[in-house]
Amino acid sequence: MRVEQPFSEAGRPIPRRTPTSAPFLDGAREGKLRLQRCPRDGFFFYPRPRCPVCLGDDWTWQEASGRGRVYSYTVDRVGLDPTQRERLPLVVAIVELEEGPRMTSNVIGCAPEDVQVGMAVEATFEDLGPETLVLFQPSA
Numbered sequence: 001m002r003v004e005q006p007f008s009e010a011g012r013p014i015p016r017r018t019p020t021s022a023p024f025l026d027g028a029r030e031g032k033l034r035l036q037r038c039p040r041d042g043f044f045f046y047p048r049p050r051c052p053v054c055l056g057d058d059w060t061w062q063e064a065s066g067r068g069r070v071y072s073y074t075v076d077r078v079g080l081d082p083t084q085r086e087r088l089p090l091v092v093a094i095v096e097l098e099e100g101p102r103m104t105s106n107v108i109g110c111a112p113e114d115v116q117v118g119m120a121v122e123a124t125f126e127d128l129g130p131e132t133l134v135l136f137q138p139s140a
């Protein structure tokens with residue numbers, strides 16, 4: 001089954017809202033990074049109906065610190081995705097959150113050359129209209 005990707009008015013792809021992802025997206029709208037937490041296995045990401053470790057569904061949403069470190073990254077200078085071309089060069093990073101899970105996002109607010117593995121970052125939010133993205137910037 002093919003599900004259409006939603007786009008903002010400016011043509012940027014936006015996250016698809018589902019009953020499972022809605023609390024995460026509502027948190028982002030409020031400037032909060034929310035993660036699901038299993039009572040047995042701890043925090044996990046991405047929004048999903050069951051814990052990836054024990055498959056339990058008795059997890060809860062909790063606000064995360066928003067702090068993490070760059071685990072890995074690449075710099076997109078080509079723009080294979082035409083919807084992202086005006087944002088180039090774009091740092092696509094895997095951020096290891098303080099709570100443990102790793103999250104793919106963008107690092108903004110600094111030159112791509114200044115990004116390093118292990119760099120401390122904090123969540124920041126970009127309003128795209130229908131939804132809000134969770135991005136990261138160097139920690140203050």
Ligand SMILES: [Zn+2]
Nearest residue numbers: 038041051054
């Ligand atoms: Zn679990």
